[in-house]
Amino acid sequence: MIRHQRRKADFRDRLFGRKLVELDRHGKFMLGLFEGDITLIMHLGMSGRMQLAEPGEKRVAHSNVVVGFDDEIELRLVDPRTFGFMVAVTPEEFGSTSVGKLGPDALNQLPRTAELVAALAGRTAPIKALLLDQRIMAGLGNIYADEVLFRSRVRGRRKAGRLSGPEVGAIRKSIGPVLQAGLRSGGTSLDDLAYLLPDGRAGEFVDKLKVYGREGEPCKRCGSAIRRSVIAQRSHFYCPECQV
């Protein structure tokens, strides 16, 4: 179930008995740094969630990876679709993981507007596709990209290289507030409750979404019906009046 670990035995062998010394995050990748320079790379994929449980607690379906700690706590990756993963890597391997290819973190290392303008210059791809491109900036997924675009009043299909400086600035300025609001609410648990907080509570940002998943419902700003289109094979929700 740890497809990303080429030798499955490595996962246990590399982590067993080692002390977790630090937790980090870059974009949507979570990193556990263990003694002995072993890094546990974790990603929730589409349907994953982390669960903290006691070893005796019954495992829910799709508890695909379980890491036990000696204080009687287990970290479980529950992930029906198995696009999420945990992999334990050595320093030599770390460089060739996708973590190294990530752009600056959208929350902690947000690029300046001028840098973003430069990164988007000449690009003909829709801005939404590039907001989802983790090499440009890491951390925005489909929900938050749409919410950022609504807040900045830009349509996702606009060609990235043709956005004005102020438009790129508006997008940049929207990223922090949107992500912070999402974090304050504990994230976005949709109807299927695939994503939950590690203690089992549902994230409540779904109640505060302005556009994502609201096709046909009235825009909270102008009342127009929210529309859905497809960009880069992903759903895009937007307000046809508020977003240009």
Add this chain to the structure above:
DNA sequence: ACCTCCCTGGCC
């Protein structure tokens, strides 16, 4: 800049 694939489950 596109596609396809990796998976399972829920909904129509």
Add this chain to the structure above:
DNA sequence: GGCCAGGGAGGT
């Protein structure tokens, strides 16, 4: 039975 879904890699 077919379609859809919070992501990302890999190939063309």
